[in-house]
Amino acid sequence: MSSLNQKNVLLGVTGGIAAYKSPDVVRRLRDAGAAVRVAMTANAGHFITALTLQAVSDQAVYRKLLDADSESTMGHIELARWADVVLVAPATADFLARLAHGLADDILTTLCLATEAPVAVAPAMNQQMWQHPASQENLATLRARGVSVFGPAEGSQACGEVGPGRMLEAADLAERLSALFESGALDKVKVVITAGPTHEAIDPVRNITNRSSGKMGYAVARAAAESGAEVVLVSGPTYLSCPRGVRRIAVTSAAEMHAAVLREIADADVFVGVAAVADYRPEKFHPQKIKKHSDRLTLELVRNPDILAAVAALDNPPYTVGFAAETHNVEKLAREKLLKKGVDMIAANQVGDIDIGLESDENALTLIDRGDAVSLPRMNKDKLARALVAEIANRYCAKSRSKNPRRARR
Numbered sequence: 001m002s003s004l005n006q007k008n009v010l011l012g013v014t015g016g017i018a019a020y021k022s023p024d025v026v027r028r029l030r031d032a033g034a035a036v037r038v039a040m041t042a043n044a045g046h047f048i049t050a051l052t053l054q055a056v057s058d059q060a061v062y063r064k065l066l067d068a069d070s071e072s073t074m075g076h077i078e079l080a081r082w083a084d085v086v087l088v089a090p091a092t093a094d095f096l097a098r099l100a101h102g103l104a105d106d107i108l109t110t111l112c113l114a115t116e117a118p119v120a121v122a123p124a125m126n127q128q129m130w131q132h133p134a135s136q137e138n139l140a141t142l143r144a145r146g147v148s149v150f151g152p153a154e155g156s157q158a159c160g161e162v163g164p165g166r167m168l169e170a171a172d173l174a175e176r177l178s179a180l181f182e183s184g185a186l187d188k189v190k191v192v193i194t195a196g197p198t199h200e201a202i203d204p205v206r207n208i209t210n211r212s213s214g215k216m217g218y219a220v221a222r223a224a225a226e227s228g229a230e231v232v233l234v235s236g237p238t239y240l241s242c243p244r245g246v247r248r249i250a251v252t253s254a255a256e257m258h259a260a261v262l263r264e265i266a267d268a269d270v271f272v273g274v275a276a277v278a279d280y281r282p283e284k285f286h287p288q289k290i291k292k293h294s295d296r297l298t299l300e301l302v303r304n305p306d307i308l309a310a311v312a313a314l315d316n317p318p319y320t321v322g323f324a325a326e327t328h329n330v331e332k333l334a335r336e337k338l339l340k341k342g343v344d345m346i347a348a349n350q351v352g353d354i355d356i357g358l359e360s361d362e363n364a365l366t367l368i369d370r371g372d373a374v375s376l377p378r379m380n381k382d383k384l385a386r387a388l389v390a391e392i393a394n395r396y397c398a399k400s401r402s403k404n405p406r407r408a409r410r
């Protein structure tokens, strides 16, 4: 049963193109068992009619703040108290700015200020509007106040541009809203996660690296934090922002990542090594930029520490999960890695000539432990990370219950 069952959801609709998806959001929320009431801005009325939203929610729609009729039925303060959660989908740049600055100049902003319920927003706008520093600062303000931000997704937009700013799909929004009510499967569990590539310096301006974007590791960190875990994210260089509720330690090289992980791991319960750690580094760092004097240049490389194996070999290791990116024989090689490194689980994915994995927003995983393999089919990395974290939580809990008195105490 969905955790939205019997919850009161106040859906805010603002004046963006994606308002055409709002009736579907209402439908999904009601399918999950929620009672839904809709409040819309005046501009939302240019994109979707109140009549449609009234028909799908089976309730009168709130459109005006200073409206004697609405106030006489369920007044705005009563409505703010009625809500167990507020979801604004779509949330325009304009609405986010007004909310960030505490304006209460229409029914929706007033409700958001007047409610004690958690507020979630699903931004939807042109990608330039989304990337504008003003929008990003407003979002940061809202996040810091505890507002949940769902999305946006990347892709082609109504305006013909491509980039971040598309509203998440209705089913996704219902799922995320539901997750706000789930008690954390990893409550009080410390999870250390590595993410991103490492940079192995050759000289002051050059390094050896790989194509990892860090997206998968950051998605796992976000999902673990959503599940209630205390999350430490040891991250190689990426352009991603730190997920809410996650403590990030920024590192550059494999050696720094190794040291940071060993500092954090003693009291950790779960370790997930998602980073694409360089296996080798240049033996010698040239303190000055190497000049192109000769036709050939040979770099001697030496092995980097194996972080995953080092964690698994600890006296009292955490539940340890490694990632394996392989171009062929994925399951066979992953099973070999599982045994060789002595880890609890390998999350294996195929990389190479298929368009998922390393830099993409989508991925698929095969989870391999001592039992049967479990396939998590192709989906976006956030969704996949939530599925992976749920699998890890199940297995970690089962293992700590059966084996480890230290963890069973928790």
Ligand SMILES: Cc1cc2nc3c(=O)[nH]c(=O)nc-3n(C[C@H](O)[C@H](O)[C@H](O)COP(=O)(O)O)c2cc1C
Pocket (backbone or CB within 6 Å): 013, 014, 015, 016, 017, 018, 041, 042, 043, 044, 091, 092, 093, 094, 095, 124, 125, 126, 129
């Ligand atoms: C055709 C059209 C589409 C628009 N789509 C969006 C949008 O997707 N996201 C957005 O932030 N603003 C969009 N706008 C601008 C908003 O409608 C405008 O900022 C308005 O003030 C929002 O009002 P509200 O936030 O009170 O609903 C659009 C404007 C037009 C004319």
